[in-house]
Amino acid sequence: MRITLMVTCLVDGLFPDVGRATVRLLRRLGHDVEVPAEQTCCGQVQINTGYGPSALGVIRHHVAAFAGADVVVAPSASCVGSVRHQHAALARQAGDASLAAEAGALAARTYELSELLVDVIEITDVGAYYPRRVTWHPTCHSLRLLGVGDQPRRLLEAVEGLELVDLPDADHCCGFGGTFSLKNPAVSGAMLEDKLGRIAATGAERCASGDASCLMHIGGGLSRTGSTARPVHLAEILASTR
Amino acid sequence: MSGADWVPVAPPGVGHLRGARPFPQEAAAAVTDRTLRSNLTGATTRIRAKRDAAVSEVADWEQLREAGAAIKDDVLAHLDTYLLRLEEQVTARGGTVHWAADAAEANRIILELVGAAGAGEVVKVKSMTTQEIGLNEALAAAGVAAIETDLAELIVQLGDDWPSHFLVPAIHCNRTEIRDIFRRAMPGVDPELPDEPAALAEASRRYLRDKFLSAEVAISGANFAVAETGTLAVVESEGNGRMCLTLPRTLVTVMGIEKLLPRWADLEVFMQLLPRSSTAERMNPYTSFWTGATEGQELHLVLLDNGRTATLADPAGRAALRCIRCSACLNVCPVYERVGGHAYGSVYPGPIGAVLSPQLTGVAANPTLPFASTLCGACYEVCPVAIDIPTMLVHLRERAVAAGSEPAAERVAMRAMAWLMASRRRWAPSLAALRAGRLLGRRPPLPPPLSAWTSSRDLPRPPARTFMQWWDEEERR
Incomplete structure (x- = not known):
């Protein structure tokens, strides 16, 4: 194609x-x-x-x-x-x-x-290898604007070596919202703080998502709080091989 | 693009649709209040789970939503016809209809009615509309005491506070705070009152019972008015509404002109949508309908505009008038959950408040509310009348920008960026310039508004090459 x-x-x-x-x-x-x-x-x-x-x-x-x-x-x-x-x-x-x-x-x-x-x-097993504990943040726009459902989960479950752990309240916004994070930084920061706490609770090494913008926000928070967890994009996981 | 600048909006100086300070300032203060956040998170988390369960029982929920939206859109498209039909029906059944262009006129009409009844005290059914117009203050200024009879409204009133939620006006208080308010402000209360919910409810029951029996005038809002029959309806949980609606000699009902339903049969749709969306119940405990005046009693209906016609005049904003005040959008909103209702400065908080309040007052009077959202879309997902709040927020942001409410620097930056983005030749150097950021580190001293980002997040380290540079240098054939 x-x-x-x-x-x-x-x-x-x-x-x-x-x-x-x-x-x-x-x-x-x-x-x-x-x-x-x-x-x-x-x-x-x-x-x-x-x-x-x-x-x-x-x-x-x-x-x-x-x-x-x-x-x-x-x-x-x-x-x-x-x-x-x-x-x-x-x-x-x-x-x-x-x-x-x-x-x-x-x-x-x-x-x-x-x-x-x-x-x-129409493929779910893309032949990827990613031996890490991963949690998935689905992003508001994928869920509610595009109606993306379990496609990412099916792709991740087929990745060899990947351990997928559920993120509590996964469908809650991370607080980015584009210029919202600049116009209402305190509220955005409070939402991020809660998201980071839930990520930490999973014990995941990577927080994966399909949106670089949300990952920039979450990643900026993980880095600031000294977390060992790192952000990773779905594409990067699926592109990884042995 | 629309804007209905020629239609009168809700006037300033009366009622509660505008805050003293802009949303970002109020929200920044509210978010640091740990007790408030824990009260709100606890309450909204519980009700969200209950609502999901109540809604998932209904197999045709999506069709009900569509029906609800369609009925309300029909009402809005033919508001003139339906309002006159309602007036005709209420009048024919012995009621009197009054038309109020705004909050000040509505308050004046009600004061005259209370004065004519010779009442020094009135009992009130929980009503958002009377809070919108500031009726209690208007009555107090005329020496009339208004007694709120809904438990949560009573808490808020005795605490000299403001409602922060449609359905749970005292959602921002925990039971210890409520006990303290009662001990301080409830006449005749036990000074040793414990903070047990049953004891708190019993104290308010004893206090209110006397009021119900002695009041000459009751004032209510309305959840629905049926144009075909002239029937008014209140949906409630505690039975206080039923007491107010039946005992006093004079009943005054105030409702926004959008609260209409064309036919009695339409209630079938809304009596399924409302309780499950608001209290997460299959059916609420008390639903009262009254049609015309009962013998020996007077019924007055005050129809309130207060910016609703201005809202109706904007095709991209008018769906906000479908709202049935269920509060489902408040309960799922991540912003509301962090800051509570007071930060919105209006009796209509949360996502629906962020689209309704600026339209009622004119966007220039409430320019920060349309920006009080991440556009996450959770509100639209749960709205029982399918109001596309995120799209409407973006539209109202356009109106705020057009009204000149946003900083000049932002306007310049946004337009410059749009100009750069309309050509790769112009855009590529700007993007590549991000590389300079490699020298800055993750927490550089940045000027506002960019400093807001580094208040709680690090910046990503810009790459040595943009994607397109990599592609052009290594992949493009």
Whole structure:
């Protein structure tokens, strides 16, 4: 399958290993990976901070950058959520019907990584090896914006050597929320504190997730509190082999 | 984009829809209160689990939600017709309908009615709407004592406090705090009153019984009003509402104009949605319906706008008027759980408050509330009338930005970023510049608002190469 990678701005700029792991994984499974050179960002930061009309140019750019793609995958539920739930709506709101139609069509062929693997490629055992105790934070946007269910769990359970431990109150937000963490830092910090406590209670060596943004938040907290647990992206686990 | 700036909003200076300080300041203070956090976490955790169980029993819950949303949307689309039908039905059955454009007018009408009845004291059924308009203060200013008869409202009233939750107004208090309030402020209470729940309930029962028997006027809100029959409804747990609705000679009901249901049969949907979503019960203990005035008694219905028409005028915001005040969204909200209801500065706290209060007052008067959310979506998931609160929050953030409420520096930064992101040639150097951050370490001294991040989290160490640099240098053919 020809798969086009939407790497996302955060992975591109701060967590390139997640993007490289995604490429390695998809190639190992026998797929061709394309990376449009023009891609930048989905514009979610602007949109969710109240600057949706200013993000119209970003949306137009995103749609143009991925125009030739058959299937798009992103290692981020949140960015896919923006593509699916915000792009076409903002274009419609701005009265740009043709952009709305194109954005809608692109959204229909854009998938989060675990969706692509389990629902589209129909694979759960990707041949990975990851001998660690891992707990899974499902992220709000994967659960409630995309409706991702047990796809990540099925993928993780098939990883050789991996011990998966349940995270209590896993579906509770970690407190990131994009600019929420800057506008309401104390509340965001309190939510993070509770999430870190639950991670610690699992005794996991790694907290895994499908969103680099939530992992940046959780990872920043793990590092600050001197925890031995580390954040890891689903793509990095699935790309690991013996 | 909409904004209904030409429609009058809830006026300032009366009622409780605006806080003294912005949400981030109130929330930052509240979050450090360990007792408050433990009271809230305990209470919301318990009710969340109970609600999940109560809802999972209903096989057609999703269809019920859809029906609830559709009925309310029909009401909102034909509000003019249904309101007139309600007025016609209530009047035909001996009641009197009053129209109040805002809180001040509603208070004035009620004061006149209480004055005409010659009452120096009124008993009250728990009502969010009367808290919204600040009725108790308006009555007090006119020398009329308003006695709250719902146990939790009574606690809040005797504590000279404010409700912090729709359903459990005293959710922020534990039983020791409640005992102290009773000992301090309840007339005739046992000075040795213990903090056992049964003893606390008995003390309030003794205190209230006299009030029920002597009151000439009762004031209630309404959970529902049926346009087809002119029936008003209150859903409650303690029976205090039933006492107020039956004994006093004059009954005054205040309700927001959106509380309508077209038909009696629509109650079938809402009487399933409301109890399971609010108290996590299959059926609440007391549901009172009254249609018109009973012989020898007077019934007055005050229909309140107070910014609801302004809310209705915004197509992207009007679904907030579907709300039936069940409080399920408060109980699942991670922000509400950490800060409680008072931080929102409005009698409508939590996720629904963050979309309703700014619309009732105009966004410029409540600009920080739409930002009081991580957009985690838990509220939308449990809402029994399927209000898409996260999407509405984003829309109201746009209105706040359009009203100029956000810092100029943010506006410049957001627009500059959007401009950079609309071209890879412009964006690539900005992203690569993050590399400079490799020299800073994990806790660099940053200017606000970025310093907020390093208050409780470390920064990731930027990589030597961006992903796209790696791809271009090693993989692109």
